[in-house]
Amino acid sequence: MIYSVFGYYSLIIGLIIGLSLFYFSYKNFNNSSILDTKILSFTFLQFFFVVISFLCLIFSFVVSDFSNETVFNNSHTTKPLFYKISGTWGNHEGSLLLWLLVLTLFVLLFLVRTKNQPVKYKILTLVFQQIIIVGFFLFLILTSNPFNYIFPIPTEGLGLNPILQDPALAIHPPILYLGYVGSSIIFSSVLAATSLKIISTNWAVHIKKWILISWIFLTLGILLGSIWAYYELGWGGFWFWDPVENVSLMPWLALTTLLHCILVLEKKSILTSWVIILSIATFTLSMCGTFLVRSGILNSVHTFANDPERGLFILIFLFILIFLSILIFFFFHKDNYRKSYNFFWLSKETSILINNWFMMYFLSVVLIGTVYPIFLDVISSQKISVGPPFYHKLMIPFLIPFLIMMAIGPKLKWIKSQLEDKIYLISFLIISILLAYLILKNFNQNILINTILISSALYLFFITLRDFFVKKYKNISQNIAHFGFSLLILSILFNNIFASEIITNLKVGETFENSKTKIVFESVDQKKEKNYNAIIANFSISNLNGEEDIFSPELRIYNQPVIATSEADIKTTLMSDKFIVINLVQNQDFFNVRYQVKPFMLWIWLSVILISFGGIVSFLQKRS
Amino acid sequence: MKKKILPFSVIIIFGIIFFIFYKGLEDSKIYTPDVNTKKEIPVFNTKEFFSGENVKSSSIFELDKVYLLNIWSSWCVPCRQEHPLLMNLNLENKLNIIGMNYKDNLKNAENFLKELGNPYKEIFIDLDGTIAIEWGAYGVPESFLIYKNEIIKKYIGPLNQQLIDEMSLLIK
Amino acid sequence: MKILRFVLVIFLLFSLGNLNAKESNKLNEITKNLRCLICQGQSVYDSDSEFANSIKIIIDKKLDDGLSEDEIYEYFKKKYGEWILYDPALNKNTYILWLLPLLIFLFGGAIIFKKLIKK
Incomplete structure (x- = not known):
């Protein structure tokens, strides 16, 4: 209750500060020898009030204050604390407040961190950013106020969509x-x-x-x-x-x-x-x-x-x-x-x-x-x-x-260059094509487009890989990112081409077997949690090599709101993911079981992390 | 002159985009297949609900009568809602209601009819949902108005009084 | 070093031999290209609604009857409209959809080419 009031008025104050910043900017712009300290402090205040407002919304969620409409619509007392907090931005109003938070944060950082640029430029940037900020303040206050009050106060909320209840x-x-x-x-x-x-x-x-x-x-x-x-x-x-x-x-x-x-x-x-x-x-x-x-x-x-x-x-x-x-x-x-x-x-x-x-x-x-x-x-x-x-x-x-x-691009020089080391560029290309051909041939997947794609991705892979050892870290960030990209494309391709899947219907105690895999449906358990009830199915799956894994995918029935979801059980290893899900079929006593082996799954995630790591390195590099 | 054409054309293009987005906001984006075009009814073989005997679609629908095919199931909640309406409609005797029992447990379905009454002249079963797809249906309940072996109109979701009135007009 | 990497990569790829790569069947391919009418953002392949399950049964039957992939798409298009296909056919409705990106590509190429030959 009190949080909603604070939160709402913080928003109003933030909007007023935004409007007043236009005036200060105008004044400062006309005699712009130095940046007016008022501008800086007001920008800070604006950010501060948005933070207050945001915290108020979080607190409303934490204490389950159902007099707040947003909380009522998106939370429930039985939710774990973590999801009460994340529920704050898991809905329209809260996520717009997050927009606003980031908008004000960035303009503040911009003003503080920007040096050696004309004052007029800083002020004008602030003005344009304030146009966006004021627009979002208005949007929030007029159409999607996160602090709407409902009366009579409900005793319980409607809950958070279960698929959003996830770390x-x-x-x-x-x-x-x-x-x-x-x-x-x-x-x-x-x-x-x-x-x-x-x-x-x-x-x-x-x-x-x-x-x-x-x-x-x-x-x-x-x-x-x-x-x-x-x-x-x-x-x-x-x-x-x-x-x-x-x-x-x-x-x-x-x-x-x-x-x-x-x-x-x-x-x-x-x-x-x-x-x-x-x-x-x-x-x-x-x-x-x-x-x-x-x-x-x-x-x-x-x-x-x-x-x-x-x-x-x-x-x-x-x-x-x-x-x-x-x-x-x-x-x-x-x-x-x-x-x-x-x-x-x-x-x-x-x-x-x-x-x-x-x-x-x-x-x-x-x-x-x-x-x-x-x-x-x-x-x-x-x-x-x-x-x-x-x-x-x-x-x-x-x-x-x-x-x-x-x-090839990163190898070239500015203005005019010649391709150096032509021999290794070409030999790498040939090696890549051969290798791609061999890999696919081995798996009877010899489709022309796949061979060419894998060749070109391998090419990028080898060239960037070589550069890690040859180049004296001249442009390490670019190389990391490009290397990551080649890895990403390769992982996606292999993941697609070599994935295998079994779809079958099984009752408890039944076994599915084909030439490569044996799936035994061992048993079914039940589990009660704070926010859901679950049916857990236990499978043991073994492959040709005799390796055996135990899987326990779940069917969950969340209580608030009542929605059934199926939770996959995934075993991740360096080279492949094993993935199993079950589903109920209407009026049947068997479960629909899907089992997939997805190679290089982990590498897809890792390569994207690598790509962004390239960005981080570039960000941290001092300009020489 | 040339310098002015570019900005103007850019502005006009964005104006058009704005207009289309604006128009696009108006209607719902949930897709429903076309309900008004006339289609021939599909041909299929199935089993009769009570006796379990094989039936052919051609023996169910006669040319000169108006039929309402209703897809229902005992586990479907909206079916329960629309059921009294079907009972009334049956009493009026303007058309023959045919039931299609969708992916159901026969025991449950029989209890459903015992409890709420049976408005259907004939019922056939669709155990795996494939006949429903032949009809172009995708959920329960759905109803089809049929005359001369043609689907005249399709009703997706539960029927209500307004739709039934509309149906009576169509029959005339 | 380089050679070591090669060997490593090849070895890893071959160690995947226990995956049954051939089992990519037609049913999955087709269901991935059909959109589910119940959960309207998902393909029939990804959906587990009653509707999607029945569609899978139908496709299985049709494949057994020897229908081609295109005939199966045509069948569903007739029943539910073009909307159900994820891969829109090239027709008067979709000329812009398919060709505009390619035109943009050609246009971009032309600009770059002009920059390069300009003296």
Whole structure:
């Protein structure tokens, strides 16, 4: 009760501070020798009040204060403390408060950490960021107040969706948002820099760190979501090309492109327009994602509470930001790159251009695939689905040259270069092709496209691997990330090609046996937990080599709300995952059992961690 | 001149995108298959509910009568809700109600009918849900209005009085 | 060092021999491309709803009857509309969907090419 009041008024104060910051910025902007300390302290205060508000919401959840509508809708007294806390951002209102928290955090950090940049630029960045912040304050207060009061006070809450009661998903939103919302500061600063016409190598060096932060968190955030999907949704898949997943992938693609493009700007002071467009696109895509997810305009596995009114608010706000950036771009930005700049076909800048070209293509595939059904429905009321086959068909062929470029590109020098060590580049290629052919031949999976794909991924793998030993750590971060990417593609490919699966129906005591695997359904137990009851099925599964594993997948019936879920039992080893799930079949006394062996599963996660580790190394590197 | 075309076209493109998203917000995104187009009824073989004898679809539906095929199951909660409506509809005697028992335990189904009454002229069973798919159904309950071996209209989910009134209009 | 890695990789791959790689059957492939009408974000393969289970039985039957993959897709399309297919066919509704990304790719290529030949 008291927390709700505090929380709500903190939000109002935060909004007022936001508005007053416009005034201070205006005053300071006109005589801008030094940054007004008022601005700094007010920005801090704003962050402080959002933190207070956020803490109030957390406390409301912890003490199960059901006079708060958000708590009532998303919590229950029997929930473990951990999920009471994570329930705070597991819902629409709370997650928007988290948005706001990250927005204010980043602008504060930006003001504190930015040195050697013009004061006017800092102020203007603050102004643009405050436009976003004020917009979200209004959104929160007007359409999705997390502190709504209900009377009479219910004695019990409705509970948290059981599929959200999971450790990976509990930390997924904060991590993802740091990346997602963190890109707002790139957006604000690029608009400021464009208005002041200070986009230069100096600016590129400064903004690169912020790009890296967003990128690292976004990468890890997507990873966590994917891991969660792997064991909680569906049967052993980790990426479904579901709209909600695509929506997180799009800013990542834009951000990755930007990260490469900023390198050119950093060195050569060219491609300024392109950097501006990419920076704007990244945050716009993040916002667009929030719109698509929160408005319910898309049909997805990931269920979120939807409300058209909220959708409309974000939509209008999103397009205000888009039109604002278009105006600033066309009004202020004069492409003053030296018209005579020559791109030599074999040079680092050309290779980065080619990277950008492919990344933009991948982005356009994901974007068009995600929104096209909406467009078609509106224009001709035809309903279609765009799923994995579409993305695979359009992306996989393009991945091949992309991987090869990833191996060769970093070897090139700026301006003009020649391919050194041609012999080893070519010999590695031949080795990769041979190896890929041998591997697939051995498993009777000799499909041409797979051979080529694996060859190119192996090629990148070997080239980057060699560079760890040859190069004197000149560009270790890039090498780690590219190496990680090759590992990722290889793991995904092997995971797909060599996965095996058994689907069968078994009663207790029955045995399934084929030439390679023997599954014995030993027994069924029951378990009672605080927030669910479970049926535990015990299996022992042995393979040809006589190795035997005991598995106990569960069927859980959560009490608040009453939802049945099936929990997979997964045995992870370095080389493969063994994955089993059971399901009840209506009116039958057997269970539907699915057993999968998925090789290299762990490596998919590890390689993504490696990729983001590359980012971390780059972030920590001192500029020489 | 050329310099102005670009900004304008960009703004117009985003304007159109805005408009489409705005329009897209209005309707629900839950997909339901088309319910109005006429389709021939499928051909299938199955078993009669009480006797367990084999029946062919052609022997169930006659050309000159109006039928309502209702997919139901004893474990389906909305079926319980709509059942009294079916009982009333049967009393009115305007059409023949055919039941399709979906993925059910026959004992439970019989008890269900004993408890709530049997509005069906004939019932056949669909043990594994495959006949329902032949009909283009995807859940329980669903109902099909049939005349001259054609599906005239499909009702997804439980029937209510309003739909039944609408049905009477259609029959005329 | 390099050679060691090679050997290691090859060894690891071969140690996977106990996986039955051949068991990738057609049923899974088809169900992955069908969208479930009950849990509308999932494929029939991933879903465990009653509807999805029945669809699996039907596909199994159809495959036994010797129907091709395309014929099975056509069958479901007739019953439930195009929406059920995850892989939209190229027709007048989907020209933009399939071709726009490729056009963007060509357009991007043209821009880069122009930059390269500019003197």
